[in-house]
Amino acid sequence: MGDNNGLPLFVSKSAKGRILFQLYAILIFVGVCFIFLYRLSHIPRREEAGRWAWIGLFLSELWFSFYWFLTTFVRLNPIDRYTFKDRISLRYEKFLPSIDIFVCTADPTIEPPAMVINTVLSVMAYDYPPEKLSVYLSDDGGSVLTFYAMLEASRFSKIWLPFCKKFKVEPRSPEAYFRTAVEPLGEPAMAKEWTSVKIETTTKLGRISEEIYHEHKGFKEWTWLASKRDHQTILQILIDGRDPNAVDIEGQPLPTLVYLAREKRPQYHHNFKAGAMNALLRVSSKISNGPIILNVDCDMYSNNSESVRDVICFFMDEEEGHKVGFVQFPQTFENLTKNDVYSSSLNVINEAELPGLDGNGGPCYIGSGCFHRREILCGQKYSKKCKVDWKRLNNREVEESVSVLEETCKVLASCTYEENTQWGKEMGLKYGCPVEDVITGLAIQCRGWRSIYFNPERKGFLGVAPTTLLQSLVQHKRWSEGDFQIFASRYSPFVMGYKKIPLKLQLSYCYFLLWAANCLATLYYVVVPSLCLLRGISLFPEISNSWVLPFAFVIFVHRAYSLGEFVFFGGTLQGWWNDQRMWLYKRMTSYFFGFLDNILRLLGFSKSAFVITAKVTDDDVSQRYKQEIMEFGTSSPMFTILATLALLNTFCFIGGMVRVIVDVEILVWERFTLQILLCGLLVFINLPVYQGLFLRKDNGSMPTSVTCQSIMSAILACAISLY
Known part of the structure; x- marks a missing residue:
């Protein structure tokens, strides 16, 4: 036992394949140098046709080389993390910290209530003391249907949670489990108890029946609701974890479950998801005040019931834990087709880029599947005094009754609460950017905190990927627009991060922040060589000329490594080809419009907006998606x-x-x-x-x-x- 107390709760190891990647990088670098030498020594004379087309192509190749350098730099030092959950159980089982879990939804038509509560139930069923779990749903749609679904989830949890723990089922999203289990464990009646069918039926009706309306006092709140953009704060504690009567069918305590629809008024900007998260931060601080916060999107259910224990290993490690500000899981998806027709898997980013970012100073915060210390979201800077004695940390006991808590917390989610405060600036998630997550994570790192990327063999969360081409392109347009907005602002890592984070991390951020800028060189390469071919203007060396070798060499080695890497990370040959297509499409459209919107915003012609990616599609669209027919x-x-x-x-x-x-x-x-x-x-x-x-x-x-x-x-x- 004494030996165990001195052992770390996690270890970091250099990822495999670094030597091969370094060899590849050297070969590409040499080839690119020869290409530049050719371009500089063969510039057409002033009177020759195609001089400016040649120079433009050279500038495009300079940009591609610069961006390749950024990509290579990010990947030079990838690291993998491994945890020891058995050690955490032996040392701290009686002193585990409370966890507050935030689930955000915004529109019941795009994000169906049945999907939302599957996510809610999956995180309620974590392999963790239930009395130390509190789950909060932020419903920015202010939907009575979503509230009804939450009420049904609170009832079903009494059956579902003991069922999960008894049979150790995975995943713990009811819909995912019953869909994937060959033969559901336990009583056959369990599947019949699943309330998703009833919820979907009510959702299709678009209203709550009179019978249901009288089942809970919370429904009365919708009597005074004008619209989803104009209503008072609705706060309902559906399960009070402090109540000794809040138990499942086996007498075990249930997690706290809270529904929140923050106040909305037309004259106030609600700041999208960042505003919802900040309202949850304040409300949860009065109800449960867990020192660790997990936030997940409503479509990303928990796929691994031990994720919380994995994360606690990072925060509670005696040597390094006090430096850790947040732990980021990868975004992974369950509805991908065999060959990933829209290249939504993010496999290369998850398996190569983010581990590399971790090795260069820490991954960025990507908005979902992330565990934070509460204090860092409230603006606290890192210091050695931040070291926590977890065995002496007592969770604050709240004495107010449920009705009193509901009323006193409503003001914390009002439209006027943040006026003349630091919320959205120095406290909470930052406002004014479509990718509030990235800028918030960067600010946390600039305050001295370390971030961790954790990618376990069993994925922590599974979400819903876009199922149409337009959904995918619009999603990437929002990401690239927001990232470039950060780069071109005072929040740029070179400005905000100057002397605060390592230069290698500043450069690593640029891999993502400069997505949008790739559009110009790509569009030039797609259009100009083809038009010059039509006009009879040559822009490359003759096939019999030895100068063609550097071009052929770089193209072959670069694409061969890309294909090998893609297949190594679980892709297919056709999937790689689809990835190349989507790489091109995103640069020609998503990144172009993201770049253009940034220019227009700087000129004062447009403002930032937040677009929600639809999570549901028509049956015929879904069928074409399964057949991998582009929509x-x-x-x-x-x-x-x-x-x-x-x-x-x-x-x-x-x-x-x-x-x-x-x-x-x-x-x-x-x-x-x-x-x-x-x-x-x-x-x-x-x-x-x-x-x-x-x-x-x-x-x-x-x-x-x-x-x-x-x-x-x-x-x-x-x-x-x-x-």
């Missing part, structure tokens, strides 16, 4: 750009091939081989777009208006380049 189906400027560029490259490819066939005697093929291959590759990667434009007849095909606009735009661009 278009609606008019969007993003689709117009994709279709226009796809058609433009088709016309240029045809024009280039005609030139090769007609002028075969003067060896046009040799001069334009790389340009023809590049243009042909762009045509091939856009096959789903051509199918959507001309071949498909289902509702997911490209709208006629987009097809006509794209054809005219592509023809016009080709005509202008020729004349």
Whole structure:
């Protein structure tokens, strides 16, 4: 026992494969140097056609090389973390800290109540003393249907929690368990008890029956609710963990369960998810005041009942725990297709980039699946005095009754509470940015705290990935816009983090913050070489020239390593190809609009907005998603750009091939081989777009208006380049 007390609760190890990656990086660097040497020594003379196109291409390649350097720098020192949960049980089982869990939802039509309570029940069922768990739902939609679902969840938890602990089921989301279990354990009646069916039926009706209305006093709050954007604070403690009668069917205590719909008024800005989180911070401080806070999105249920114990190992470690401000889990998804048609898995980011960020000083906060110390969200700076004696830390006992707590806490979630305070600035999550999570995590690190990335073999959380192309592109537009907004503001890691976080962490942040800026070089490379091919202007060395070798070498080694890495992290060959396609589509659309919106915002023409990604789709859309058929189906400027560029490259490819066939005697093929291959590759990667434009007849095909606009735009661009 004495030996155990001196052992660490977690260890950090360098990730495997570093030598291979370093060799790859050296080879690419050498190849890129030769490409630059070629570009600088072969710049066309002033009177030659294509001089500016050449220079523009060189500048694009400079940007790609710079961004490759950032990516390589992030990946140089990845580390993996391993915990020892058995040691935490032996040392601290009687002194485990309380955990407050925040679940956020905003719209019952986009985020169905049945899905929300699956997440709620999954975190209520953690393998952790239930009296030390408190679960809070922030409902920014102010929906009576969501409140009803929470009421049903509070009842079902009395059966579900003992069932989970008795049979050690995983995952502990009822819907996920009953869907994936070959033969559900225990009584067959358990599945019949699951209230999801009743909740979904009520949700489809869109109203609460008179019978249900009288089941709980909380329903009366909706009598005075004008709309979801104009209502008073609604706060209901559905399960009071202090109540000796709040027990499950086996007499064991239940976690505290609280429903909150903060006050909304049209004349007040509610600051989206950051505002909801800050309201939960204040309300929970009066009800349970757990020193550790977990926040999850409503679609990301707990997939690992031991995640809390894993995290406690980091916070309670005797040597390093007092330095840890937050522990971030990866975002993973359960509804991915076999070949991940929209490249939503984030496997490479989760398995390579975030461990590298951890090795360079700590991962960023990515908004869900993150455990924080309460005090760091309240603005506390790190010092050696922050070391906690967990055995002497007593959880504050609240003496007020439920009714008194409900009334006194309502003011904490009012519209006016934050006026003339530091909330949203120095306290809580920061306001004014679409990615409030990243900027909040950066501010925490600048106050001296260490962050940890933890990626266990059994994933901690599983969410819902976008199931249409537009959902995916809009989501990445919001991310890239918010990230670039941080980079171009006083919150840039080079400004806010100056002398506060290591330079290597400042550079590592730029890998994400400069996503949007990639659009310019990518669009140039997609458009200009193809138009120059149409005009007969060569931008690459002849195929018989030895200078072609650096280009061929870099392309082959870079893509071969990318493919090997993707497959190593669990992907497929087709999945890698889909990833390359989405890499291109995001840069041409999501990042472009994210970059453009930032420019317009700086000029005063637009403001930041928060877009919720839909978690539900129609049955026919879901069916096409399962079949990995790319979904278009609606008019969007993003689709117009994709279709226009796809058609433009088709016309240029045809024009280039005609030139090769007609002028075969003067060896046009040799001069334009790389340009023809590049243009042909762009045509091939856009096959789903051509199918959507001309071949498909289902509702997911490209709208006629987009097809006509794209054809005219592509023809016009080709005509202008020729004349």
